[in-house]
Amino acid sequence: MILIGERINGMFKDIAQAILNRDPGVIEYWAKRQTDNGAHYLDINTGPAVTKEDQPAVMEWLTKVAQSVSPLPCCLDSANPDAIEAGLKVHRGRAIINSTTADKWKMEIYFPMAVKYNAYLIGLTMNEKGVPKSAGDRIALAMELVVGAELHNFPIEDLIIDPLVLPANVAQEHGPEVIEALRQIKILTDPPPRTIVGLSNVSQRCAERSLLNRTYLVMCMAAGLDYAIVNMDDEMLVDAAAAAEVLLNQNIYCDAFLKTFRKR
């Protein structure tokens, strides 16, 4: 299970403030803290407060600051291709581009970009019509992403498909559909694409957020989830991922399995 720390995101007030003041301290703090907690990647998102024109410069700055204190690669998260490319230009290691949709015009931007920078690419199972409700419709869009990858000679195993998790309080019926979609994505091709969810979205504005997150993570892992963007401060969430890996026989059991999961 690959965990991506969600915290360097302008959606959070302290990050938004740090971006506004170009204060590297807060960014460094979260880069280090998530690294110490066992993250494998750092998500980098400029957030809603930054104007489209400023996004490339902010993305570049966030990526540089985060990687100045952490050895981890980043998951460059933006709806603006210029911002993503600005991050890729200064990124050290192999980045994840977050993300393209299944729209043709977007795939024509992002697949060549991912090939050029040797990056992984997240593909969302949505298009201009929005997020589909059923697993079947998600899979149809996943297939379009797979075809997009093949058209651009992009390795299928570097394509990371996100079946889009929605909050349990307002879109409860999506919960099992995402799980079924994960299962089916894994049998689309051989080798199959990888899979990812933005986990915290499942509990947006809900009570007992940590419990919902942990439970859903484990359910998704059993269905074939490879990556998750998560709150790395939730120690028991990381424990749950470690336990699920053992129970799914993905990692050989030893008494220190919680520790070895974090040390990878």
Place this chain on the structure above:
Amino acid sequence: MAFTVLKEKWAGNVVEMVIGQGAGAVKVGGENTLPFLHFEGEIPNAPVAALEVWDMEPPDWPGVLASPFAGVMSDPSAWAVKCVDYGADLICLRLAGAHPDNKDSSPAEAVAVASEVAGAVNIPIMVIGCGVEEKDAEVLPAVAEALAGKNALLGCATINNYKAIAAACVLHGHNVIATSPLDINLAKQLNILINELNMPVNRIAMDPLVGALGYGIEYAYSIMERARLSALSGDKMLAMPVVCFVGQEAWKSKEAKAEDSDEWGAQARRAILWEVVTATSLVQSGGAVLVLRHPESLRQFKIHVAAMMKEVSS
């Protein structure tokens, strides 16, 4: 139509261990694919073979095994020199005399033998205790200190005595063998515990406790295979080279001990085959250091490995 060889892309590799020092040093491990799949990955080092030398005359070695060492078995350093002549890559000194049921020799006596043997040969040396956990925890740290700087391979450390043995190896610059009887979970845990004593992962070797052909070899084989697949998939705590004590198992078998007979043929040929086939099977699941007893087994094993290490040109 063009034929494309399907290749597995592994995320991890076996760590590379150096045993000994200078020109005589031996390297094991380092591969990033399954044994001998040269087309798929890098296999920088071949499996190596050690011959056993004891600090006392082994009481139960059959004549066909003892005869190649006639005249030297009461003198460990002369015995070790003989093993070098036979072509051993390493000497495996077994301190059987420290066993309370044998001579119950002291740490000081063990140190004397180990120093003498280490001084007599210019190939790397392994030193193995008597197998009694408490006694090994006294003897092996003393040997580690006496052989400081030799970069030897000492063992075996168990879950009950690893602290004393591994700490001494860290302190005096040796590699350590972590042993766990046919238990992959314990093997991984022990590697973690030893690593936490500041022992780098490339100085830990694993002994899964192998069985001889016909005597449970398949259990060890599958455990080694599972550990290796996990190591190549990125599990660093199972990515250590594996040591197989083949001679001690093969020469316990009825097939090796039974004398010449019409039905089973000549003992020497049969016993050596038993040891060779056990060893050549175990290298197929990742054995890196094979500890043998008979020099003819060593010779045949090395011919086999040399052939397996040749890359077939396409």
